[in-house]
Amino acid sequence: MRIAELSRRSDVPVPTIKYYLREGLLPAGERTGPNQASYDDGHLRRLRLIRALIDVGGLPVAKVRDVLDAIDTAADEPLHEMLGVVAKSIGRTTSGEGESFAEARATVDEMVQRHGWHVDQGNPHRDELAGVLVGLDQLGHSELSKHFDVYFDAAQRIAREDLDYVSKLGGLEAILEGVVIGTILGEAAFAAIRRMAHVDASARLFRERGLTQ
Amino acid sequence: MRIAELSRRSDVPVPTIKYYLREGLLPAGERTGPNQASYDDGHLRRLRLIRALIDVGGLPVAKVRDVLDAIDTAADEPLHEMLGVVAKSIGRTTSGEGESFAEARATVDEMVQRHGWHVDQGNPHRDELAGVLVGLDQLGHSELSKHFDVYFDAAQRIAREDLDYVSKLGGLEAILEGVVIGTILGEAAFAAIRRMAHVDASARLFRERGLTQ
Numbered sequence: 001m002r003i004a005e006l007s008r009r010s011d012v013p014v015p016t017i018k019y020y021l022r023e024g025l026l027p028a029g030e031r032t033g034p035n036q037a038s039y040d041d042g043h044l045r046r047l048r049l050i051r052a053l054i055d056v057g058g059l060p061v062a063k064v065r066d067v068l069d070a071i072d073t074a075a076d077e078p079l080h081e082m083l084g085v086v087a088k089s090i091g092r093t094t095s096g097e098g099e100s101f102a103e104a105r106a107t108v109d110e111m112v113q114r115h116g117w118h119v120d121q122g123n124p125h126r127d128e129l130a131g132v133l134v135g136l137d138q139l140g141h142s143e144l145s146k147h148f149d150v151y152f153d154a155a156q157r158i159a160r161e162d163l164d165y166v167s168k169l170g171g172l173e174a175i176l177e178g179v180v181i182g183t184i185l186g187e188a189a190f191a192a193i194r195r196m197a198h199v200d201a202s203a204r205l206f207r208e209r210g211l212t213q
Numbered sequence: 214m215r216i217a218e219l220s221r222r223s224d225v226p227v228p229t230i231k232y233y234l235r236e237g238l239l240p241a242g243e244r245t246g247p248n249q250a251s252y253d254d255g256h257l258r259r260l261r262l263i264r265a266l267i268d269v270g271g272l273p274v275a276k277v278r279d280v281l282d283a284i285d286t287a288a289d290e291p292l293h294e295m296l297g298v299v300a301k302s303i304g305r306t307t308s309g310e311g312e313s314f315a316e317a318r319a320t321v322d323e324m325v326q327r328h329g330w331h332v333d334q335g336n337p338h339r340d341e342l343a344g345v346l347v348g349l350d351q352l353g354h355s356e357l358s359k360h361f362d363v364y365f366d367a368a369q370r371i372a373r374e375d376l377d378y379v380s381k382l383g384g385l386e387a388i389l390e391g392v393v394i395g396t397i398l399g400e401a402a403f404a405a406i407r408r409m410a411h412v413d414a415s416a417r418l419f420r421e422r423g424l425t426q
Contacts, residue, residue: 052352055344056344056347056348112409117409117410117412117413118412118417119413120412123412125409126405128401128404129406129409131401132402132405133402135264136265136394138264138265139261139265139394141395141398143378148402148406150374151371151402151403151406152410153370154367154368154370154371154403155403155406155409156410157363158363158367158410159407159410159414160414161360161363162357162411163414163415163418164360177352181354181357183408185348185349185354185357188345189342189346190368190407191400192345193338193361193364194368194371194372194399194400194403196330196368197368197369197371198375198396199332199333200332200369201369202376
């Protein structure tokens, strides 16, 4: 298809598609003339993925490129490694310096070990969580992290459900895309659901208090 | 304290503090001379909150201002309303147009009702979740949303734990700050934990498969 049709089918304006092409987010189409190229369903699919990561997942363009690069390079790795490559590309880079960070990181390591999880020491999400612990501590809310065992249990249930979905997808690229979509869009979904759960829980709590007063 | 001491104690550079003052994120200090102002522990606390929301929570400056404004205005509302004001300020604005959005929104309403949650119809997180459903559908992954009952159950357990923590905080401002911190930093924590859970779950899954092959 021509770029105009790609735009119509994806609902993404032509200038935006050209921007993604220039930025290397979208692979070039097949040249069919000096100023013309042809695009296929793979481009359409990729374009939809880019939009979902930006619009729904709130990822900046540079991050989207990292994630897409990971999907493309991971295809040459063994399956378990592949998922790691993609997972790492999604992670936030947390600056981890100083004594308080080292302490927080030790706490994270202890939490992961207590739950018996297989997560390698170099996994960026360990540092990410340590960064949150440092933040909580600086704000005088380090007590909140004592409740994180419930977070671990909840995350484990969700992860099993997610994997169950992803592992049923047919084909390598579909699995890798599924991991990215499940992580980023699943996270946006869970954030919205958790916030609604807070509204519900506080309504219950303060109603109960109201009734007993 | 003078701005230099505020900078030293918060580990935030003086030009950055001045930027937050100009942007209205930090209230002005008490004037003590033509070019001097004095700051108190309230400023230090607020400054730490700003940094945590930006650095750990990844919020843009404009959003931080919305959240802080909500904390300040909410203090005049009844407790349950207050939490709502703060919760709404944290929400993402999702553009909700078209037939597919209306369908997704109906699905969300049905999910919330099925779980018996008290969340008003105007709550922005309903639209946020609907936006994710639209994204999943466009990517051909609408099946994933069938797993969201597990997300609802997990969110409910976490929300009860969070509220348990927040409701024990003394004082109105502490509770409001606790809600913001619990929501934003708790979300960053949960995202990191969920990603580690994915790594663990996929290690288990592919090891199991390896053993049975």
